Amino acid sequence: MKFLERAFDNENQIWKYILVLFIGFFLGQMVGSIPLIAVLIVKMIRFEGDFQMPENFADFSAYGIDPNVGLVLMVIPFITSLIIGILLVKGFHRRNYKEVINGGRSIRWNRVWLGVIVWGVLIGGYMLVDYLISPDNFIVQFNASSFIPLVFISVLLIPLQSGTEEFFFRGYLMQGVAARTRSRWLSVLIPAVIFALIHSFNPEVEEYGFWTSMPGYLTFGVVFGITSVLDDGIEIAIGAHSINNVLSSIFLTSKSSVLQTPALLFQKEVHPQKENWVLLVLAVLFIVILTIRSNWKFRKLFEPLQKPEISQKQ
Template identity: 30%
Template sequence: MFLAQANKQENHFFKYVIGFIIVIAAMFLGYLPFGMAIAIKSMTTGKPAPVTEVEMMRYLDLNLGLFLLLLSFAVALLALFLVVKGIHKQHFKEIITSRPKIDWNRFFFAFLIWFVFSAGTIVLMYFIEPENYVLQFRLQPFLLLAAIAIVMIPVQTSLEELLFRGYLMQGFGLLARNRWVPLVITSVGFGVLHLANPEVDKMGYIIAFYYIGTGLFLGIVTLMDEGTELPLGFHAANNVTAALLITSDWSAFQTHSIFKDISEPSAGWDIFIPLFVIYPLLLLIFGRKYKWHSWKEKLTGKIKPITIPDTNQSYTGYEQS
């Protein structure tokens, strides 16, 4: 019933277009402190301001740069909250889950399983190919990094998940009256958005398959589980691990992480391993744990009108046929 929660009588697809524009505008507004910090340092030091985002983060203190960068996502998340409440007249929980309340156990299960896997993989690669990594751990900056990462990175990943797997997926479900169209559109949109990441310059556009495939995986999880708690946990674990454990001169996060990858980046057939091996295994684990069923209907089913009770009003929603 997750997609059905958007189908109130006063809800229309054009509101999602307006809401999306507002959220993106809010993100740019939240980016202003980061830009102002760059400009102030440039004026006070006389050094020219850098152009790329990676160079900007190095231009500032790394922890300050990370915090200011993530601040834009906090502003955008607040804007999304106001859009859902003000424009769509929905409870914000309705773009998070179809359950009576948010299932935090699901969030922490996905977070734990992916954090352990990601951290274990990084440590294993360090011992297998030590020549590709530098141990750069420094306690004081790392502790500050940990505080920023634990608080702010889940804000960043929550904005991305709730915008794509919650808000936009419900919006395109309202428009298409089926489940596969919002799944495909939001997955491609998620992948295209991440093509702005600095990794693309180093690895090439082949990495788009990884971004779109990850969006597809998270979309499938959302539709099968009727909520975003598992994607929220997975995405938070992925980015927190990246920020705390490993950085490089070409990665989106420039941090005081434990390790630094100094190898020459490349992307080949290895990017398909998560898509065709790891993600299907995770789907199997999640599916068995949470007793998923009716895969075809939940992923491709059409939508038909039903009546869904609400605490404040009754409205017409939709379910898969």
């Protein structure tokens, strides 16, 4: 059964989606944040009244927490949400995780790696060019004792964070919107808007403003949604999202970044408007390259979804 069409069954009630998203994603995040909150409380108590809240709440060094430990604590809530989400989708919708990912086939790891390679080359190439053009805007802060653990933590754990977001927004929610509206475009746009709004709590938004920051998150949501529709599954989106966050974690941070890691480079000044335009260009290139590579047909985006004659359940 095709990816979006999998949700055309008798288990597609709106209240189920509200509950799964609330309990699975949001409540799962809260439960998974307990270790992080506990560590923060212990650290703040030790300051004995001298603690001052940092401008960036994700700056774990301000709490006396090793940034690598902080990164691990930040990923735990996503792992919790993913586990709870998979169980709830199975219970409420009788849909297993493979059906959310691509309609029920085996996970296409070659598509995951395709997303990793194509987006990794594009975003990694931009990082390199930006550094070569404006080296004075970056501080090299290589420290082997913190950088090497960072690489292992990022490669092993950050794909779980990215994969969780893709599971909920490009997988589960896209299927639900598609089944309710029978529109491929709305199944791209509505989850993309919700995805962007979820990130409105990030420190970048507080630093640069809501309307300046949202275009970047929305671009990610739309481009990953388009690839998921055209590729009939979210594997490419998982790969691209993962490599984007892994490279950012390892190679680049700034004072307003949600990823406050001992990255190789610290960016002194960030120009969000420029970043938004660059991201849009890279997103178009990403789609073009994958379209040529995979022989996608864009007319598929405008074709209405049809309910399968026989609903398959596993």
